[in-house]
Amino acid sequence: MLRVTTVVIGAGHSGLAVSRHLAERGVDHVVLERSEVASSWRSQRWDSLRLLTPNWLSRLPGYAYRGDDPDGYMSAPQVAAFIEDYAKESAAPVRANTTVTAVGRVDDGYVVETDQEAWRAATVVVAAGGASVPTVPELRAGLPAGIEQRAPGGSTPDLPAYRNPGDLPQGGVLVVGPSASGIQIAQEVHASGRPVTLAVGEHVRMPRTYRDRDVLWWMDATGLFDDRYDEIPDLLRARVLPSMQLIGSPERATLDLNTLSAAGIRLVGRLAGVHDGVAQLSGSLRNVCTLADLKVKRLLKGFDEWAATAGVEQTAGLPPGEAVAPTVVPAAAPQELDLGSGEIRTVIWATGLQPDFGFLGELPVFDRKGRVRHDGGVVPGSPGLYVIGLPFLRRRKSTLIDGADADAADLVTHLVGHLA
Amino acid sequence: MTTTEKPAADNGVDVPFLLGARTALADAPAGAQFQWRAETEWVKGTHSRGTVKTFFGLGEEQEHTSSFTFDADHPLQFSSEDHGATPVEILLVALGACLTGGVASVAQLRGIQLRSVRATIAGEHDILGILGGDPEVPNRFKSIKVHYDIDADATPDEIAAVVAQSQKRSAVYDSLTNPVAVEVEVN
Numbered sequence: 001m002l003r004v005t006t007v008v009i010g011a012g013h014s015g016l017a018v019s020r021h022l023a024e025r026g027v028d029h030v031v032l033e034r035s036e037v038a039s040s041w042r043s044q045r046w047d048s049l050r051l052l053t054p055n056w057l058s059r060l061p062g063y064a065y066r067g068d069d070p071d072g073y074m075s076a077p078q079v080a081a082f083i084e085d086y087a088k089e090s091a092a093p094v095r096a097n098t099t100v101t102a103v104g105r106v107d108d109g110y111v112v113e114t115d116q117e118a119w120r121a122a123t124v125v126v127a128a129g130g131a132s133v134p135t136v137p138e139l140r141a142g143l144p145a146g147i148e149q150r151a152p153g154g155s156t157p158d159l160p161a162y163r164n165p166g167d168l169p170q171g172g173v174l175v176v177g178p179s180a181s182g183i184q185i186a187q188e189v190h191a192s193g194r195p196v197t198l199a200v201g202e203h204v205r206m207p208r209t210y211r212d213r214d215v216l217w218w219m220d221a222t223g224l225f226d227d228r229y230d231e232i233p234d235l236l237r238a239r240v241l242p243s244m245q246l247i248g249s250p251e252r253a254t255l256d257l258n259t260l261s262a263a264g265i266r267l268v269g270r271l272a273g274v275h276d277g278v279a280q281l282s283g284s285l286r287n288v289c290t291l292a293d294l295k296v297k298r299l300l301k302g303f304d305e306w307a308a309t310a311g312v313e314q315t316a317g318l319p320p321g322e323a324v325a326p327t328v329v330p331a332a333a334p335q336e337l338d339l340g341s342g343e344i345r346t347v348i349w350a351t352g353l354q355p356d357f358g359f360l361g362e363l364p365v366f367d368r369k370g371r372v373r374h375d376g377g378v379v380p381g382s383p384g385l386y387v388i389g390l391p392f393l394r395r396r397k398s399t400l401i402d403g404a405d406a407d408a409a410d411l412v413t414h415l416v417g418h419l420a
Numbered sequence: 421m422t423t424t425e426k427p428a429a430d431n432g433v434d435v436p437f438l439l440g441a442r443t444a445l446a447d448a449p450a451g452a453q454f455q456w457r458a459e460t461e462w463v464k465g466t467h468s469r470g471t472v473k474t475f476f477g478l479g480e481e482q483e484h485t486s487s488f489t490f491d492a493d494h495p496l497q498f499s500s501e502d503h504g505a506t507p508v509e510i511l512l513v514a515l516g517a518c519l520t521g522g523v524a525s526v527a528q529l530r531g532i533q534l535r536s537v538r539a540t541i542a543g544e545h546d547i548l549g550i551l552g553g554d555p556e557v558p559n560r561f562k563s564i565k566v567h568y569d570i571d572a573d574a575t576p577d578e579i580a581a582v583v584a585q586s587q588k589r590s591a592v593y594d595s596l597t598n599p600v601a602v603e604v605e606v607n
Contacts, residue, residue: 202588236446269597270598272597272598272599273598273599275599280598280599282597282598283596283597283598284587284593284594284597284598287584287587287588290580290584291581291584291585291588294577294580294581294584295581297577298577298581332563368449
């Protein structure tokens with residue numbers, strides 16, 4: 001058995017940021033990676049995906065975007081290359097092609113079993129990705145046979161990953177979920193000639209730019225991205241919020257439900273059930289749109305208030321803001337959709353992703369819903385164990401590349417204290 | 421985010437209790453499993469009387485402070501004797517009550533003092549469905565519209581947000597807009 005002070009599981013941006021901070025603090029460690037650096041960016045993403053965050057916002061400890069398009073958005077291969085360069089420049093001690101199979105507690109530390117060597121470590125940082133496995137509602141079981149299914153960003157043995165529209169049969173497509181992935185995929189699938197119906201539950205609406213700046217520039221500059229997990233009023237809700245409705249396109253275009261309606265996509269209520277092969281659609285469509293409209297209005301108003309006070313220097317000379325148009329809700333959205341009629345040939349589950357922490361199975365760290373119980377990444381049920389890269393782990397930006405530095409610094413500080 | 425700077429609003433809702441219950445029940449989810457009950461006794465014709473007295477929750481049998489009765493019937497236009505509201509109207513009453521209770525609670529949580537709240541609720545209904553006069557017409561409401569007139573210490577957008585949040589947290593709204601399995605047995 002090999003010995004090391006800290007095992008980091010996963011060589012994505014989070015694991016590498018942790019590695020960098022561990023190195024700076026003189027903690028000997030190893031980064032175990034199931035395939036190669038940034039693997040999910042090589043294998044799990046759909047073809048057209050670009051980061052939602054502008055290039056300049058991709059900052060890691062001791063590293064940042066250096067290309068000539070700071071306002072652009074990286075494609076998945078570009079993200080993989082960006083992270084790979086970071087691993088090289090950091091000389092991170094990555095062990096590639098090493099899949100962790102189990103983490104067990106021994107004495108005052110851990111044994112990390114892998115498909116290669118086993119490791120004995122005092123501390124373990126799980127940076128295996130917060131978004132690995134599709135979260136699909138149970139009602140999926142009621143879909144009639146013969147309907148193709150896909151999920152963006154991940155897959156399971158019976159649910160293939162979405163790649164591109166050409167991968168789908170001709171005919172109608174039901175996209176479930178108005179998240180960033182849902183609206184992006186709805187748009188490109190509809191453009192391919194397959195009529196799209198989008199089932200719309202709660203969502204977070206965002207213009208791509210506001211007052212000539214990327215909306216995420218505002219999130220960053222106003223400090224919203226730095227909101228802390230132990231200071232916001234409803235952490236539970238913040239951690240399950242759907243992704244911001246954004247697309248990273250060279251045109252810096254806004255993609256929202258109005259864009260999709262104008263393109264001919266049919267908006268319907270949240271998929272609430274499937275009964276006898278008929279999809280039951282919630283009557284709450286208008287309210288979820290109203291909630292999102294009011295929320296984005298509040299957000300932009302907050303930006304303006306900040307610009308008039310604390311941000312006055314950074315925003316001098318910016319044009320005034322434009323109001324976002326209210327979401328146009330169809331007067332009579334159907335409440336039912338017969339999935340057996342042949343109209344819908346494919347269902348795409350843009351219903352979110354969750355981490356796969358099965359290798360922690362032996363440890364007393366899960367809550368009643370199977371989530372790892374943690375306090376800002378510190379796992380109280382298992383001293384010396386840490387998680388990183390989960391939604392609102394310590395800050396609103398925790399799942400962004402740009403959020404890894406601050407979270408990693410905090411956790412490594414805690415880890416060093418634990419070792420002392 | 422900061423807490424409100426307004427003086428504490430008082431809409432008569434015990435918000436600290438509700439927030440405490442949320443925390444306590446999240447840690448002990450079995451206590452959150454409630455069963456609501458009603459008994460209906462046929463009187464005559466389309467007239468029936470519903471009674472509400474007991475429920476189950478917080479892990480044990482519970483009781484209202486007194487029992488409540490609800491007469492339901494159909495109007496003279498249906499050749500009934502009009503001893504009470506129609507069941508569909510009672511559904512509208514339930515929706516209005518649920519949303520309005522939510523408005524008061526959310527407003528108080530957000531420090532918004534309410535002065536008056538009035539909801540007007542209208543459900544569109546093609547009764548050919550229930551009469552069996554057209555098999556393509558469903559029995560249910562075609563649509564329901566709720567209109568709120570609210571006078572409160574807040575901007576129009578803040579009031580709209582309270583009403584939207586109330587819908588998001590409403591049991592009756594959710595039960596009407598989403599499918600619920602209903603099973604009816606006979607002794």
